[in-house]
Amino acid sequence: MATKIISLEDVKKSYFIKSEEFSILKGINFDIEKGEFVSLMGPSGSGKSTLLNIIGALDKPTSGKYFIQEKLVSTLVSDQLADIRNRYIGFIFQNFNLIPTLSALDNVALPSFYAGKLVYERAKELLNMVGLSGRFNNRPNELSGGQRQRVAIARALINDPEFILADEPTGNLDSKTGREIIDLISSLKNKHGKTILMVTHDQNLSKITDRVIYLKDGRITNKKSL
Amino acid sequence: MTVKFLFQLFILSWQSLRANLFRSFLTTLGIIIGTTTIIIVVALGEGAKRDIEAQYSNMSVTTILVNAPATDGSPSKLSIDDIPLVKEIPTVAEAVPMLTGKVNIAAGDNTTNFSVVGTYADFAEVANLEFVSGAFFTQEDEDNHNKQAILGATVAEELYGSKTPDVIGETVILGKREFEIIGIAKYRGGAFGPVTIDESVFTPYSSAYRYVLGKNGKFSFNVNASSVETLPATMDALAVVLREAHNIGPSDTEDFRLRDMGATVASAQSSSATMAFLLGSVGFIVLLVGGIGIMNIMYVTVSERTKEIGVRKAIGAKDVYILTQFLFEAFILTAVGFVLGTIIAVGFYYLLLSFDLKIVFVWWSLPLSFVITFAVGMFFGYAPAKQAASLNPIDALRYE
Structure with missing residues (x-):
């Protein structure tokens, strides 16, 4: 039996505005197994961002359980969540989210610093792997969009996370560069056996993934047409 | 961490x-x-x-400075004649007059302008003077109006280019009169009442009055009370004695000023x-x-x-x-x-x-x-x- 990396059991999330309840997620159930490349799709307002925040351990569900590798995450407190994000999750954002004052190398190494074991050698290896050998000391504003996303991918890998969470990783890139980035992300699964959850709007992108999870009105649906 | x-x-x-x-x-x-x-x-x-x-290091806290205020009216009657009366107050330990005035002081080719201070022999003790050479004058010199001078350190330096010149027995001209140098005071800094010690030449009171300053000299005197406790009483007694000596009626303003140095310092x-x-x-x-x-x-x-x-x-x-x-x-x-x-x-x-x-x-x-x-x-x-x-x-x- 394959190992479950991510597991959500009846995850619900509501917001209260002036004691009125707005239900965003209405009971989400799914698992992602080790080595899977899964895409998450859904229209605006479907609760996609909220779900992503919960899976990314940035937010907690109102009810339900969320496990990463059978570790219950949904009840953890702020600092424990920081630790989960640091060790178990590698984030790739749409707008790269690099620290502007740090070099590419420092940006890649930063999560390892927060993990308490700063590893520059591994950061260099990862930058080589994503094809940025000569760019160690460049700041983000000295790099192109595609190069920035490569730095972000290297950063996502530095602490050898259980899974990669990619939030529209090509959203801010032209189609050619976007394809290169998708190839790179795919190779993480194919060559390195990484588990990946990718949020995307792009039907074509979702086709290269093993499986697509559709979200609509706070629920998982089987309808592939959105 | x-x-x-x-x-x-x-x-x-x-x-x-x-x-x-x-x-x-x-x-x-x-x-x-x-x-x-x-x-x-x-x-x-x-x-x-x-x-x-x-500035006040040379003043004892028991010192009372008596001087004439800068008046617009009649001149102060404060004078050397007050000293014996003041000395009769039981709580007064010492009373030292000072007649001061700036004059030209010359030795050899050098001329400078410093204060001449005519005072009594006990000034040396009251002001704690020390000497690099020679000594202070005596009561006898005072009585005989001897023309003798003790130079402050700065005066000696200005005249002879040294704070410790070997000039005992030589002559210095104060104003127009020749005085014999009998002592050089050690440098000490600071002031004693109105007198800046290093920048003064000391002579017997009578000699300063007769030969150098005359009526142009500014007269004041220092009174030391026997102790801090008797200081207020001494101040009061001084006022009474001086008012009487100067014939000042109960409603008239005093022609003298008493300054309690302790209070001034504080x-x-x-x-x-x-x-x-x-x-x-x-x-x-x-x-x-x-x-x-x-x-x-x-x-x-x-x-x-x-x-x-x-x-x-x-x-x-x-x-x-x-x-x-x-x-x-x-x-x-x-x-x-x-x-x-x-x-x-x-x-x-x-x-x-x-x-x-x-x-x-x-x-x-x-x-x-x-x-x-x-x-x-x-x-x-x-x-x-x-x-x-x-x-x-x-x-x-x-x-x-």
């Missing part, structure tokens, strides 16, 4: 500040000025205090302390404003870097790491401000010294300004750092 981790966090803070070097400098400017102000103010205060101490000291306190307060306020400057800019920084903070948190920074990083930034700003402020203060100190300002560097002004500066810097740095640390990563990431 290990020391190594803290050190790396410190480096991170340093890098953030360096990325905005000019702004960081402006931020710390208030701290720089505040530190400089405190150090310089303390040095100025100490200088003033020492100056006052030196009030001078307290006014210099007040001054130092006032200036110190200014320094403190400058630092406070500097601290608020740090807080302001740090709030701006936190809001500018909201996104960055969100990213840091998303990739695993705990609240305390963010807090520590921002506190380090406040610390670095404060520390750099303190060091620069101290350097500038030292520069100022030597600048003021070169202008002959009375300023004395005091070592404890450094720890003092250190403690105040850091208290202010960290106090005002904490709130924005705390705000940064408690940002919600989701909101922070979404922030544009």
Whole structure:
């Protein structure tokens, strides 16, 4: 039996505005197994961002359980969540989210610093792997969009996370560069056996993934047409 | 958090500040000025205090200075004739007259202008004079109106180019008369009542009156009470005796003035302390404003870097790491401000010294300004750092 990396059991999330309840997620159930490349799709307002925040351990569900590798995450407190994000999750954002004052190398190494074991050698290896050998000391504003996303991918890998969470990783890139980035992300699964959850709007992108999870009105649906 | 981790966090803070070097400098400017102000103010205060101490160092707290006030009306009747009457007051230990006036003083080819002080033989004892050569005159010299002079150290230096010239027995011309030098006083600094000792020539009272100053001399005298306890009573008795001697009616104004030196010293000291306190307060306020400057800019920084903070948190920074990083930034700003402020203060100190300002560097002004500066810097740095640390990563990431 394959190992479950991510597991959500009846995850619900509501917001209260002036004691009125707005239900965003209405009971989400799914698992992602080790080595899977899964895409998450859904229209605006479907609760996609909220779900992503919960899976990314940035937010907690109102009810339900969320496990990463059978570790219950949904009840953890702020600092424990920081630790989960640091060790178990590698984030790739749409707008790269690099620290502007740090070099590419420092940006890649930063999560390892927060993990308490700063590893520059591994950061260099990862930058080589994503094809940025000569760019160690460049700041983000000295790099192109595609190069920035490569730095972000290297950063996502530095602490050898259980899974990669990619939030529209090509959203801010032209189609050619976007394809290169998708190839790179795919190779993480194919060559390195990484588990990946990718949020995307792009039907074509979702086709290269093993499986697509559709979200609509706070629920998982089987309808592939959105 | 290990020391190594803290050190790396410190480096991170340093890098953030360096990325905005000019702004960081402006931020710390208030701290720089505040530190400089405190150090310089303390040095100025100490200088003033020492100056006052030196001025009054020769005066005993039991001394009462009696002189004629600057009147617009009739001349004061204060004179040498009051001395025997004053000496009859039981609580008066000593009474020494001083007739002073500036005259030309010449020896050989050199002429200068200093005070001649005609006084009694006990002046040497009362004023604690010491001599590099020779001795003070005696009661006999006084009685015989001998033309004898004791030179103060500065006078000797001006006339002979040395504070210790070998000129006992030689002649000095005071005004128009020749006097024999019988003593050279040791340098001591400070004043004794109206007399600046180093800048005076001392002669018997009668000789100064007869041959040099005459009615142009300013007359005053020092009275020493037998103890601090009898000082108030002595003051009262002096007033009574002098009013009677000068025929002053109960409703008329006195033609003399009594000054209790103890009270004068105390009030001078307290006014210099007040001054130092006032200036110190200014320094403190400058630092406070500097601290608020740090807080302001740090709030701006936190809001500018909201996104960055969100990213840091998303990739695993705990609240305390963010807090520590921002506190380090406040610390670095404060520390750099303190060091620069101290350097500038030292520069100022030597600048003021070169202008002959009375300023004395005091070592404890450094720890003092250190403690105040850091208290202010960290106090005002904490709130924005705390705000940064408690940002919600989701909101922070979404922030544009």
